[in-house]
Amino acid sequence: MNSAPTLVLVMGVSGSGKSHIGKRLAEATDADFIDADDHHSPTSIAKMSRGEPLNDGDREGWLETLAGFLRNHASRGRSLVIGCSALKRRYRDTLRGGAPDLKILYLHGSRELLLSRLRARQGHFFQGDHMLDSQLRDLEPPDEDEAIRLDISLSPEEIVSTFIERLGA
Ligand SMILES: Nc1ncnc2c1ncn2[C@@H]1O[C@H](COP(=O)(O)OP(=O)(O)OP(=O)(O)O)[C@@H](O)[C@H]1O
Ligand SMILES: O=C(O)[C@H](O)[C@@H](O)[C@H](O)[C@H](O)CO
Numbered sequence: 001m002n003s004a005p006t007l008v009l010v011m012g013v014s015g016s017g018k019s020h021i022g023k024r025l026a027e028a029t030d031a032d033f034i035d036a037d038d039h040h041s042p043t044s045i046a047k048m049s050r051g052e053p054l055n056d057g058d059r060e061g062w063l064e065t066l067a068g069f070l071r072n073h074a075s076r077g078r079s080l081v082i083g084c085s086a087l088k089r090r091y092r093d094t095l096r097g098g099a100p101d102l103k104i105l106y107l108h109g110s111r112e113l114l115l116s117r118l119r120a121r122q123g124h125f126f127q128g129d130h131m132l133d134s135q136l137r138d139l140e141p142p143d144e145d146e147a148i149r150l151d152i153s154l155s156p157e158e159i160v161s162t163f164i165e166r167l168g169a
Contacts, residue, residue: 067098
């Protein structure tokens with residue numbers, strides 16, 4: 001029996017756990033995982049490494065590429081989890097262009113907890129309190145109709161199992 005592929009976006013600001021949770025969720029649901037961080041242009045990586053936040057223009061082509069991955073997985077009948085900041089509503093609309101039935105897990109948490117997780121993480125191109133603050137300014141949080149929202153103070157296991165449970169409900 002063929003079941004329809006599930007296409008999931010794990011979103012939130014930097015340090016919210018998109019990569020960590022996204023990978024675990026993909027494993028738990030036999031889906032592929034794509035980390036949006038791996039698909040920035042070299043120009044965007046250089047910009048963030050200099051401590052400059054991305055703007056709408058920098059993110060446009062990147063979001064189109066990610067929408068293409070969603071479309072491709074849907075057409076092949078493969079489930080996919082994408083970890084992507086997707087901070088603004090219109091960014092998520094671009095992603096929904098590749099997957100109209102996109103399910104969204106929105107990871108949210110306090111600035112304090114986000115900063116402590118980012119500070120503990122070594123060797124990543126995205127660093128500096130001002131970079132997180134820029135994302136918090138850009139963020140247009142999805143409401144309950146658009147996403148399942150879970151707090152990052154929960155353990156990764158709790159986040160994954162609660163999301164799967166709510167998705168099935
Ligand atoms: N629920 C959690 N509980 C405890 N630690 C967590 C949780 N989620 C993520 N972490 C840890 O927090 C740090 C940040 O997580 P991660 O790198 O996945 O965030 P991210 O949203 O992908 O960030 P970025 O957008 O900057 O890549 C990592 O060290 C990760 O192991
Ligand atoms: O929308 C953005 O500005 C980017 O996705 C950033 O969020 C970085 O990719 C990421 O946070 C760094 O790890």
